[in-house]
Amino acid sequence: MIKLTLVAGARPNFMKIAPIVHAIQKQKDAGSAISYRLIHTGQHYDKKMSGDFFEQLNIPEPDSNLGGGGGTQAEQTAAIMVAFEKELMENRPDLVIVVGDVTSTLACSIAAKKLVIDVAHVEGGIRSGDLSMPEEINRMVTDSITDHFFTTSEIANANLRKLGFADSQIHFVGNTMIDTLMANMPRFQKPEGELFDQIKEKQYFVMTMHRPANVDQEEKLKEMIEAIVKGTEGLPIIFPVHPRTAKNLQALGINYESLHMTEPLSYLEFNFLVKNAKGVITDSGGITEEASVMNVPCITLRDNTERAETIELGTNELIGTDPKKLPPYLDKLMKGNWKSYQGIPLWDGKTAERIVEKIIQIYS
Template identity: 80%
Template structure:
């Protein structure tokens, strides 16, 4: 019998593992002999950042929570590695499945390989080329010791080939985050609260910002918010605020009646807002994938992206971190002249099925 350990740690991971869990459960119902354990590393530990996701995405409670949240990058990596090593020694699988590019991805892949356990990296091969981002280091290190690469695009395949990865280890399967998006779209629901009551579909913006380059420098944060406010014609801007950003905004005294700050939202509520927005302004990679498939204009406040397919085939534009770059892009959204989504290959809702089929064939 094949035994797998599936790892999730931070908010984006839950959308990526949900369809994999569901695909394993389907195999079990069909009588296939397969076991899996779901491990939550505890990297994101408040309810809004993780707990709600188990409920909304219909993921079973984890078999273990490693409690690895908090501390510096190194402290968090070390805490997760120590706890995950213990978990693997007590419950040894044939393979560990890690997803994405967070601290948990790196820590758990290292712990597994040091115990001689195979690693599969879902979303392997994506690169931004920017080593100032912790995520890029996590991707590169994880991919250097991975046994099976499940990729989202032909660009990722090319990156892996250039790094000398043998063809038989590369599995081009699509994007599990889009599996979740397509499955959950009928369940999207309007968030509760006064600030959401007056929103009209197609007549507001959604904004997310959390990267240190955008939120930790007071002057550049203020300049960016000012540029966004002046380019969006007074339309409401819903801004679910990361705790660190909220603190910085408070100290800057930024206060505009149409800038609607709220707590981080659940998956179904956030994507309800995105689907019905006039446009999205973000520095998140995952949001650019979701906006593309939902055909919503997206501006990315970064100088690079590890998801170039969202620009060439999706609705995303890379605008950079200089607020002076924003006006022409905002003008394009305001006038309705934004590009449309073209299909991204294999982003069809069946990715997890492909992954689980490959793994069961290989390990049974």
């Protein structure tokens, strides 16, 4: 019996884990000797992540919630490591699977390796080169002790080879986020409310902003929002707001008729909006992947990205954090001169199946 422990800590992790859970279940139903425990580290907790979230992604409630949320980066890392070590000692697996680049990814891979348990990193090998981002530290440390990498792109494979990893450790499988996207697209649902009843397809923008470089400098934030409002020429901008950003915006008294700040939305609601938008303006990594596959123009307000394939083959443009760089891109988008999705290799909705088949091959 192959025993797996799957780790998720923050909301994007569950979108990456969900298809792996389904693929394991499928193998199990077909008679494979494989089992898993799903561990929620408790790193992020919000009401959108409780029952309805697991229901939306059609995954079972986690076998254990480690309750490792809150505190500084170091406190959170330590709390998760302590709780996860205990989990592993009570339920020792053959392999721990971590996904993405959150604090839980780093903490759980260290705890597993110290107990001499193999670690597989889903989305291993991606790099932004920006050491001011906690996620980059998490990726670098996790990858340095990982046994098997399940990668999303040839760029990630090249990064890992450069670090001296053997080809036998690098498994190019695609992107499980896209598995989730494709599986759920028929189920996307329009959010409820007057605002959402009024918006017309391809006649509004979706915006997300949460990185300190964009939201923690008042003048810059104000300038950025002004440039976005001006460049979108009065079209509605739907902005599901992170609580910290909301606080900063209120303090600045930012208020435009076309800018609609909303509560955070569920996965199915948010992606409904992205799919039908004229364009997306974001500083998030995952959204650039989803927008690209749905062929929706995407502007990324960051100076670097760990997802270069969304620029080379997707609909994403990296424009930096200077508000002055925004107008020509918005002008191009408004005129309909944006590039189209070219197709990213293996982003086909079957990534999780490839991952589980490879695990069975290695551990049987």
